[in-house]
Amino acid sequence: DGMNVLFIIVDDLRPVLGCYGDKIAKSPNIDQLASQSIVFSNAYAQQAVCAPSRVSLLTGRRPDTTRLYDFYSYWRVHAGNFSTLPQYFKENGYVTLSVGKVFHPGVSSNYSDDYPYSWSIPPFHPSAEKHENDKTCRGKDGKLYANLVCPVDVREMPGGTLPDIQSTEEAINLLNLMKTTRQKFFLAVGYHKPHIPLRYPQEFLKLYPLEKIPLAPDPWVPEKLPAVAYNPWMDIRQREDVQALNVSFPYGPLPEDFQRQIRQSYYAAVSYLDVQVGLLLNALDNVGLSNNTIIVFTADHGWSLGEHGEWAKYSNFDVATRVPLMFYVPGMTTSPVSQGARLFPFLDPFSHTGGSAPRGQSKEVVELLSLFPTLAELAGLQVPPACPGTSFGVVLCTEGTSLVHYFNVTEGKVEGGRAGCDDTERCFNEEPVAFSQYPRPADTPQWNSDKPKLRDIRVMGYSMRTSDYRYTLWVHFDPSSFTANFSHVHAGELYMMENDPNQDYNIYNNNSHGW
DSSP, X not given: OOOEEEEEEETTOXXXXXXXXXXXXXXXXXXXXXXXSEEXXXXXXXXXSHHHHXXXXXXXXOHHHHTOSSSSOOHHHHTOOOOOHHHHHHHTTOEEEEEESSSOXXXXXXXXXXXXXXXXXXXXXXXXXXXXXXXXXXXXXXXXXXXXXXXXXXXGSGGGOOHHHHHHHHHHHHHHHHHHHTOOEEEEEEEOTTSSSEEEEGGGGGGSOGXXXXXXXXXSOOTTOOGGGOOOOHHHHTSHHHHTTOOXXXXXXXXXXXXXXXXXHHHHHHHHHHHHHHHHHHHHHHTTOGGGEEEEEEESOOOEESGGGOEESOSSSHHHHEEEEEEEOTTTTSSOOOTTOOOOOOXXXXXXXXXXXXXXXXXXXXXXXXXXXXXXXXXXXXXXXXXXXXXXXXXXXXXXXXXXXXXXXXXXXXXXXXOOOSOGGGSOSSOOOEEEEEEESSSSOOTTSSSOXXXXXXXXXXXXXXXXXXXXXXXXXXXXXXXXXXXXXXXXXXXXXXXXXXXXXXOTTOGGGOO
């Protein structure tokens, strides 16, 4: 009871990490955290785009309840005055602090990151953030461009820094402050990379020689992929280096050498992120708080790296919806930790070799909106009740379910079967399912297919993922009443994971499965 919380959320990070079995990634610090944590290998976001996913996981409600499918409404006004995860901790005596991108900035968090409801002091945003989309990428001709692939000399950047570096520095300052005040804290740190542009210190390229970077295993548009399911990666197309390639819309493939460069820079950005996480966790050691601080590490959604001929997020595929999720809980995921113990020495990805296996691993299919009840239970707070069927008028409830009953995993063991459950009402009797959804403005790809505004949504793709399959229905949607008509199906997808793990062969229309 009374443990602090360090909540690390990363933008657009799919699980390309050593602790998730990725053979290319160099992520020693995140892997080290995993070696002291329970790692969920099948965790999924509820919508593969920033603002809807973040509002969903921070309120513990699905996008159909927050009514946020785009970036342009504030749930407290538009849907209901729902309590948030940090707000609940604040109301229970914690100092709640936000650094970097936690809520999506702008309308969807009331231009304030939901301050003062969620946070004790105004959230910190790095000053370098405003330069993210400036022309700071040096081309081969020596000129500056607004590119997608953007390794930089940090000394040449405005202010001589980058946003995630500033966020780490501020988070470390706050840890030192919290040590002196001795108050319980909930510190949320939101990192930008590997969100585009892929702008990171250029030395990280050395970790990933281009000739060793493979293409996606399935870099083609699947033959039976419904047109409505495809995302045409408009944000990628608008970067100057991609524009110069003059790729046809919507399916035109990127040249293979450029595909490798994107993949190389994504990995390099992940290693840059890993260094930031390593510095932050080392600082937690330095202030002597590793023994009484819960750490959660996750992302808002994934990111396609050429699979299915797609880039970016904006889809219901695993590559867009699956996220890393791990919890470090002193005395629960580890043996009791003595005060002042050093669990997280900084590891330099340029010199550190060898990975760390997760302390415990669960293969159960879980949802990001379960973060709220899980962290409440881990901190010894009352777990918010399950939401009723319609919960717009209910301030505090959750549509997720606490994951703590999956935590009883001995070191190195992979949890596969159904774990026990004390409160049967709060667990599925059936096998676990993760629900995701994605809106589209039309049945075929167009300029706003990736990010349609609410008023333009005409189709909603509802997707369910179990351990055995992913099943998606694209149905008619009325944005004025927020209603989906499941009797008006535009298209369907069914992928069987055992023989189609990459979700390339849609068998929805095969009669043999009786769907």
